[in-house]
Amino acid sequence: MAERISEAELAVMEALWASPVPLTAQEVHDRIGDARDWSDRTVKTMLGRLLAKGVLAHEEDGRRYLYRPAVKRDAYVAGESRRLVDRLFGGRAAPLVAHLAEGEGLSPQDIAELEALLKELKA
Amino acid sequence: MAERISEAELAVMEALWASPVPLTAQEVHDRIGDARDWSDRTVKTMLGRLLAKGVLAHEEDGRRYLYRPAVKRDAYVAGESRRLVDRLFGGRAAPLVAHLAEGEGLSPQDIAELEALLKELKA
DNA sequence: TCATTACGATCACAACTGTAATCGAAGAGG
DNA sequence: CCTCTTCGATTACAGTTGTGATCGTAATGA
Numbered sequence: 227m228a229e230r231i232s233e234a235e236l237a238v239m240e241a242l243w244a245s246p247v248p249l250t251a252q253e254v255h256d257r258i259g260d261a262r263d264w265s266d267r268t269v270k271t272m273l274g275r276l277l278a279k280g281v282l283a284h285e286e287d288g289r290r291y292l293y294r295p296a297v298k299r300d301a302y303v304a305g306e307s308r309r310l311v312d313r314l315f316g317g318r319a320a321p322l323v324a325h326l327a328e329g330e331g332l333s334p335q336d337i338a339e340l341e342a343l344l345k346e347l348k349a
Numbered sequence: 350m351a352e353r354i355s356e357a358e359l360a361v362m363e364a365l366w367a368s369p370v371p372l373t374a375q376e377v378h379d380r381i382g383d384a385r386d387w388s389d390r391t392v393k394t395m396l397g398r399l400l401a402k403g404v405l406a407h408e409e410d411g412r413r414y415l416y417r418p419a420v421k422r423d424a425y426v427a428g429e430s431r432r433l434v435d436r437l438f439g440g441r442a443a444p445l446v447a448h449l450a451e452g453e454g455l456s457p458q459d460i461a462e463l464e465a466l467l468k469e470l471k472a
Numbered sequence: 473t474c475a476t477t478a479c480g481a482t483c484a485c486a487a488c489t490g491t492a493a494t495c496g497a498a499g500a501g502g
Numbered sequence: 503c504c505t506c507t508t509c510g511a512t513t514a515c516a517g518t519t520g521t522g523a524t525c526g527t528a529a530t531g532a
Contacts, residue, residue, distance in 0.1 A: 230518095232518075232519055232520085233436075233519085233520090234519070234520055235519085236436070250479095251479080251480085252478095252479095264520095264521075264522090265521075265522060267521080267522050267523065267524095268520075268521050268522055270479085270480075270481090270522095271520085271521075271522075272520095273480095274480080274481075274482095275518095275519090288529090289478080289479060289480085289527095289528060289529070290479065290480085291479085291480075300451075303437050303438075303448055304448045304449075304451065306433065306437060307433065307437070307445055307448050307449055308449070310429065310430065311449065313356075313359070314429060314430070318456070318458075318459055318462075319446060319449045319455055319459045319463070320458075320459050320462035320463050320466060322430055322445075323442060323446060323463055323466060324466055325423070325426055326427075326430055326431070326434065326442045327466065327470055328423075328427065332442055333441070335443075336441055336442045336443050337467060337470055337471065339443035340442070340443050340446055340467055341467055343443060343446060343447055343450065344460060344463055344464055344467070347455065347460055348460065353488090355489055355490085356489085356490090357490060358489090373509095374509080374510085375508095375509095387490095387492090388491075388492060388493095390491080390492050390493065390494095391491050391492060393492095393509085393510075393511090394490085394491075394492075395490090395491095396510095397510080397511075397512095398488095398489090411499090412497090412498060412499070412508080412509060412510085413508085413509065413510085414509085414510075
């Protein structure tokens with residue numbers, strides 16, 4: 227498990243995560259349309275690879291497939307976040323936030339949300 | 350600029366970032382020794398690629414090279430952090446921290462540090 | 473029924489990665 | 503001087519990624 231999802235593949239996963247129902251390859255292609263200028267073949271390739279990696283599932287719908295995520299977005303995102311924190315910050319989150327802050331990366335809204343979050347964590 | 354550094358290459362960069370003086374390929378190999386079981390050839394390859402990417406600089410020391418980072422660790426780390434936050438959290442940091450918190454990823458120390466950090470940011 | 477279309481499956485191909493081995497020149501040792 | 507070692511440079515080679523094209527087959531429309 228825990229096969230890595232590449233950057234391009236992520237676009238496909240996002241389309242599927244965003245849909246409450248399984249999608250055909252066509253539909254995935256349509257929904258990605260804006261973000262990436264991909265041919266439908268490229269999307270098919272991505273779908274095939276993601277299936278092979280086991281992060282997608284498919285059910286047959288006549289002669290087509292309907293694709294659906296086999297891993298939750300939350301799990302993926304949590305894993306990636308942890309990887310980054312482990313690789314670059316010795317596993318500790320505070321320095322990450324500090325870095326984001328330095329680079330103008332934190333909006334006042336972010337700061338407010340973080341405060342609320344911390345309050346909750348301490349409770 | 351801003352060439353991407355691969356995971357394996359990062360080990361080499363860390364060795365150089367950790368040294369106050371430029372290092373020979375041999376020395377880099379020695380310092381990595383623990384973490385990765387690499388042949389000296391492999392380390393040379395990494396050094397060559399990092400040079401080509403422009404993230405390392407070298408000066409000649411007789412017949413050898415002394416290698417030294419050409420980008421600051423801080424800059425690299427900030428860039429990678431931003432990439433992650435952009436890709437997975439729509440550019441906002443708060444959800445990242447929330448995810449880390451969910452996965453038991455935040456120690457009490459982390460939380461304390463974050464609080465201190467936020468206090469400073471508001472000042 | 474026959475050509476066209478719509479699918480999934482398979483193949484293509486260059487760039488990047490991980491992990492080295494080989495080559496040619498410069499020093500070091502005898 | 504000649505050989506052995508040491509460097510950097512070049513080459514290797516399989517796996518992944520980004521981007522598609524081709525193939526075979528099943529459905530569809532004329």
